[in-house]
Amino acid sequence: MRRLPQEKGTKGKEAPEKSQSVNVSLSNSLDENVLFFSSLYKDSSDVVFHSFAIGNKKAAVVYIEGLSDLQKLDELVLENLLKMTEIIEKDFIHSLKNTIPISNIKKIDTYSACSDAIANGNPLLLLDGLKEAYSLGIVKYEKRSIEEPSAEKGIRGPREGFTESIGVNTSLVRRIIKDPSLKMKPLYVGKYTKTKVVISYIEGLADQNLIQEMENRLNRIDIDGVLESGYIEQFIEDHPFSPFPQVLYTERPDVVSANLLEGRAVLMIDGTPFSLIAPISFFSLFQSQEDYYERFWIGTFIRIIRFIFLGVAIFLPSIYVAITSFHQEMLPINLMLSIASAREGVPFPAIVEAFLMELAFEALREAGLRLPKQIGSAVSIVGALVIGQAAVQAGIFSAPMIIVVSITGIASFLVPRYSIGLSIRLLRFPIIILAGLLGLIGVMLALIVLIIHLSTLRSFDIPYLSPINTLHKNPMQDTFVRFPLWKMNFRPHLTGNIDSVRQGKTIEPQPDKGGD
Incomplete structure (x- = not known):
C-alpha cells in the first residue's frame, strides 16, 4: 500500500x-x-x-x-x-x-x-x-485481557473485571443479564476525544425520568476530552462541593448487574475500567458484593462492624484530643495516670500531636500507594513501625497517640469503597481542630453539622440518607443489616418503583426430614 x-x-x-x-x-x-x-x-x-x-x-x-x-x-x-x-x-x-x-x-x-x-x-x-x-467494520487494537479487579478483591464471587474496552465491558454485563430489556444507549462526550459513553439500564425497572436526566447532564458537558470516568462523575453529581461521593464507581460486572436489577442506571465509559452507578445513598457505599454471596448472618455481622468502625475512623482521634485536653475526669483514674505519665515529656499539646501524627500516617499511606507494588506495602508498614517507635523513644509523641492513630487507620481500611474512605480521611482533620478548641462540644457540633449536611445531599434527586429518612420497610432490609435473600422480595423503594417485585414470595427453606 x-x-x-x-x-x-x-x-x-x-x-x-x-x-x-x-x-x-x-x-x-x-x-x-x-x-x-x-x-x-x-x-x-x-x-x-x-x-x-x-x-x-x-x-x-x-x-x-x-x-x-x-x-x-x-x-x-x-x-x-x-x-x-x-x-x-x-x-x-x-x-x-x-x-x-x-x-x-x-x-x-x-x-x-x-x-x-x-x-x-x-x-x-x-x-x-x-x-x-x-x-x-474491521477494528482491531491492543487491549488488556480480563483480570480480577485489583481495587475490589473478594474472597467469594466472580473474578472478572472490566477493562478499558467498552465493547468488552458491555459484553460482560450482557453475559450476566441476558434479557433484551437491558438497554445500552450510546453518547459521545469530549470535543477532541469523542469518548463513547453508554447509559445502561433495564427497561421496565429503571425510571425513565432518571435516564432522561442522566442523558441531559451528559449532553450539557462541554469539555475538550474525557480521559477517565472521574471527569464524568464531577460533571453530573448534584453537589460538587460536598466531600461525599454521590456516584458509585466499580470495575466489577457483578456489582453493575446487581445495581441494574435494582432499577439503577450505569454509565460505562470507553478507555476506563470504572463504571458509574446512580442514584446511590450513603449506605450504598458500605455495601460489598460479598455481603450477598455469604449467608445473611455473616453479611449482617460484617456490615455492622463496618458502621461501628466508621464512627471510630471519624471521631476517635478527636475524642481522644477532647478528653485529654478538657475532660480528664471522664477517664478512670488508672487510665488517666497512665496517659498523663506517657505524655509527660511530649512537647506538644494533644491537638498538635494528633494533627502531626495523622499527617504522617496519611503520608505513609500515600507513599505506599505510589511506590512499586513489591516495595510499597513494606515501606508503609516498616516506616510506620520505625518512625512511631523512634518518635516515642525521642519523646516527640506519646504511645497512646500512636495507638489511637493506628486504630483509626485500621478502621478506615474497613470501608469497602475507596471514595468514601477518602472523605473520612479528609473530615478527620477539621473535627480534630474543633475537638482541640471546644472539647466534646466541638465533637458534637461536628456530628450535628455532618448529619445536617448529609440530609441535604441528593443523588439524582434521591435523598442521600434514604431509606433512613423515609423509614420504608423494604429498603431497611438491606441497610444496617442484610435480610435473607428469600425474604427480600421487593426492590428498593426509591429506585424500583416501576416494577417493585423482585421475586415471588418464597417459603422459608425447610430441612429435609427424610422418610421411613
Whole structure:
C-alpha cells in the first residue's frame, strides 16, 4: 500500500474547510474527498491513504494504522474489490456486501461521519463518482485481557473485571443479564476525544425520568476530552462541593448487574475500567458484593462492624484530643495516670500531636500507594513501625497517640469503597481542630453539622440518607443489616418503583426430614 501525495489543488469545486465539515456532504469527486482528508490529517504519519482501481473506477481506502485489522483489510476487502469488474453505482452497497465477507458495512455521506469512522478504527472506502463513503467494520487494537479487579478483591464471587474496552465491558454485563430489556444507549462526550459513553439500564425497572436526566447532564458537558470516568462523575453529581461521593464507581460486572436489577442506571465509559452507578445513598457505599454471596448472618455481622468502625475512623482521634485536653475526669483514674505519665515529656499539646501524627500516617499511606507494588506495602508498614517507635523513644509523641492513630487507620481500611474512605480521611482533620478548641462540644457540633449536611445531599434527586429518612420497610432490609435473600422480595423503594417485585414470595427453606 502507498501513501497518497498531498495535492496542491483539484479541479471543480474546492473541498470544504475543516471547520465547516460537520454536516457537509461528500463530493462525487474522489480527488476532492481525498484532498480534504489529506488536509484534515496533515502531519499525521499513522493515517494511511491507499489508492487503487475497481474496474474502471478510481477508489481509495483511508485508515489509521494500529486501529484497523490490516490482515482483514488486505485479504477480505482489497483482494475481493480488485476482482470486481463492474460497478452498479445506484446499488453499490448491496454489491459491496455481497462481495466483501464483512458483516458491519455502513454507508455514510458527510465529512464529519467519515472522520468519526476513521477515528474509531473503521477503514473508509471512497469511490470516484459517488457522493457517499463506506465504513468497514474491521477494528482491531491492543487491549488488556480480563483480570480480577485489583481495587475490589473478594474472597467469594466472580473474578472478572472490566477493562478499558467498552465493547468488552458491555459484553460482560450482557453475559450476566441476558434479557433484551437491558438497554445500552450510546453518547459521545469530549470535543477532541469523542469518548463513547453508554447509559445502561433495564427497561421496565429503571425510571425513565432518571435516564432522561442522566442523558441531559451528559449532553450539557462541554469539555475538550474525557480521559477517565472521574471527569464524568464531577460533571453530573448534584453537589460538587460536598466531600461525599454521590456516584458509585466499580470495575466489577457483578456489582453493575446487581445495581441494574435494582432499577439503577450505569454509565460505562470507553478507555476506563470504572463504571458509574446512580442514584446511590450513603449506605450504598458500605455495601460489598460479598455481603450477598455469604449467608445473611455473616453479611449482617460484617456490615455492622463496618458502621461501628466508621464512627471510630471519624471521631476517635478527636475524642481522644477532647478528653485529654478538657475532660480528664471522664477517664478512670488508672487510665488517666497512665496517659498523663506517657505524655509527660511530649512537647506538644494533644491537638498538635494528633494533627502531626495523622499527617504522617496519611503520608505513609500515600507513599505506599505510589511506590512499586513489591516495595510499597513494606515501606508503609516498616516506616510506620520505625518512625512511631523512634518518635516515642525521642519523646516527640506519646504511645497512646500512636495507638489511637493506628486504630483509626485500621478502621478506615474497613470501608469497602475507596471514595468514601477518602472523605473520612479528609473530615478527620477539621473535627480534630474543633475537638482541640471546644472539647466534646466541638465533637458534637461536628456530628450535628455532618448529619445536617448529609440530609441535604441528593443523588439524582434521591435523598442521600434514604431509606433512613423515609423509614420504608423494604429498603431497611438491606441497610444496617442484610435480610435473607428469600425474604427480600421487593426492590428498593426509591429506585424500583416501576416494577417493585423482585421475586415471588418464597417459603422459608425447610430441612429435609427424610422418610421411613
